[in-house]
Amino acid sequence: xxxxxxxxxxxxxxxxxxxxxxxxxxxxxxxxxxxxxxxxxxxxxxxxxxxxxxxxxxxxxxxxxxxxxxxxxxxxxxxxxxxxxxxxxxxxxxxxxxxxxxxxxxxxxxxxxxxxxxxxxxxxxxxxxxxxxxxxxxxxxxxxxxxxxxxxxxxxxxxxxxxxxxxxxxxxxxxxxxxxxxxxxxxxxxxxxxxxxxxxxxxxxxxxxxxxxxxxxxxxxxxxxxxxxxxxxxxxxxxxxxxxxxxxxxxxxxxxxxxxxxxxxxxxxxxxxxxxxxxxxxxxxxxxxxxxxxxxxxxxxxxxxxxxxxxxxxxxxxxxxxxxxxxxxxx
Numbered sequence: 184x185x186x187x188x189x190x191x192x193x194x195x196x197x198x199x200x201x202x203x204x205x206x207x208x209x210x211x212x213x214x215x216x217x218x219x220x221x222x223x224x225x226x227x228x229x230x231x232x233x234x235x236x237x238x239x240x241x242x243x244x245x246x247x248x249x250x251x252x253x254x255x256x257x258x259x260x261x262x263x264x265x266x267x268x269x270x271x272x273x274x275x276x277x278x279x280x281x282x283x284x285x286x287x288x289x290x291x292x293x294x295x296x297x298x299x300x301x302x303x304x305x306x307x308x309x310x311x312x313x314x315x316x317x318x319x320x321x322x323x324x325x326x327x328x329x330x331x332x333x334x335x336x337x338x339x340x341x342x343x344x345x346x347x348x349x350x351x352x353x354x355x356x357x358x359x360x361x362x363x364x365x366x367x368x369x370x371x372x373x374x375x376x377x378x379x380x381x382x383x384x385x386x387x388x389x390x391x392x393x394x395x396x397x398x399x400x401x402x403x404x405x406x407x408x409x410x411x412x413x414x415x416x417x418x419x420x421x422x423x424x425x426x427x428x429x430x431x432x433x434x435x436x437x438x439x440x441x442x443x444x445x446x447x448x449x450x451x452x453x454x455x456x457x458x459x460x461x462x463x464x465x466x467x468x469x470x471x472x473x474x475x476x477x478x479x480x481x482x483x484x485x486x487x488x489x490x491x492x493x494x495x496x497x498x499x500x501x502x503x504x505x506x507x508x509x510x511x512x513x514x
Contacts, residue, residue, distance in 0.1 A: 197331035202347035203318035206374035217436030219271035229277035241416025299330035340383035370397035
C-alpha cells in the first residue's frame with residue numbers, strides 16, 4: 184500500500200529596502216529565530232557585503248573561508264557553504280569579498296538568476312529561506328528579489344524611509360515584469376516605531392494610503408535591546424526574549440507560518456490602537472515623493488514549482504567569535 188505524503192513547498196522571503204538603517208538585518212535574524220522556535224527549518228542568506236547578519240549571528244566574517252560570494256560566482260554549491268548558527272537556523276554567510284561580486288556578475292548572462300539557481304540545490308531542505316538584501320538597488324538586491332516568493336519592506340517611520348518605499352516598489356514592478364513574475368509584496372513592516380510621536384503614525388498612514396500596500400502588524404517598537412543583541416552573537420529572542428520587540432517578531436513569524444493568533448499579547452501595540460483622528464495627524468510635506476506603482480498595480484504570475492535535488496552538504500567551517508575578539512571589535 185502506498186502512503187501519500189503532503190509535500191510542503193518552501194517559501195523564500197526577501198527583506199529589502201534600499202534605505203539603510205531600517206532594521207533589515209535585525210528583522211531577518213529575529214524572524215529566523217522566531218520561525219525556528221516554531222519548529223520550522225530556516226535558512227538565512229546574508230546578501231550584504233557588510234556581513235552584518237553574519238556578525239550578528241556569532242560568526243566572524245574575517246574568519247569565514249567560504250561565503251555566498253563563492254556561490255554566486257559558481258565556484259561552490261550552496262550546500263558546501265551553509266553553516267549552523269546558535270539560534271538554530273542555518274546561514275549562508277557573507278564576507279567583504281561580496282562587494283566585488285556585482286562587478287563580476289555584470290558581465291555575465293543571466294546575472295539576475297545567480298542566487299535563485301544556487302538556492303535550487305538546497306531549498307527543499309528548508310521550510311523558509313530569508314534573504315537579507317543590501318541597502319541598494321543593485322545586482323545583489325535584484326538577485327534577492329528574483330529568488331524570492333515574497334518581499335517584506337522594513338520601514339523606519341520617518342519621511343526619508345517613506346520615500347524609499349516608492350523606489351523599491353518601482354524595482355519590484357520591473358523584477359516581476361522581467362525576471363520573477365511570481366514575486367508578491369507581503370507588506371511594509373514598521374520598525375524602530377515610536378508610538379509617542381505623531382510623525383511616526385502619520386508616516387504609516389500616508390504609506391498605506393499612497394501605495395495601497397499592506398502595513399504588517401504589530402509595529403516593532405524602538406528598543407536598545409536590538410542594539411545589544413548583535414554583540415552576543417544571538418538574536419533578541421535569546422537576549423531579551425520577553426521584550427516587546429521580541430514578542431512582535433514572534434507574532435510576525437506566526438503570521439508568516441500561517442499560525443493564527445487568538446488574541447494580541449498583553450501590552451502589544453496595534454496600529455488601530457495607535458491611530459489618531461485625521462484632524463490630529465500632522466501634515467507631512469511629501470510633495471516631492473512620487474507615488475510610483477501600488478501593490479495592486481503589480482500583476483501576479485504563476486508560481487515556479489520545479490526544484491533541484493540537493494547535493495550532500497559539505498563540511499564548511501567558520502571560526503566563532505570569542506568574547507575578547509568581540510570586545511576589540513566593538514571598541
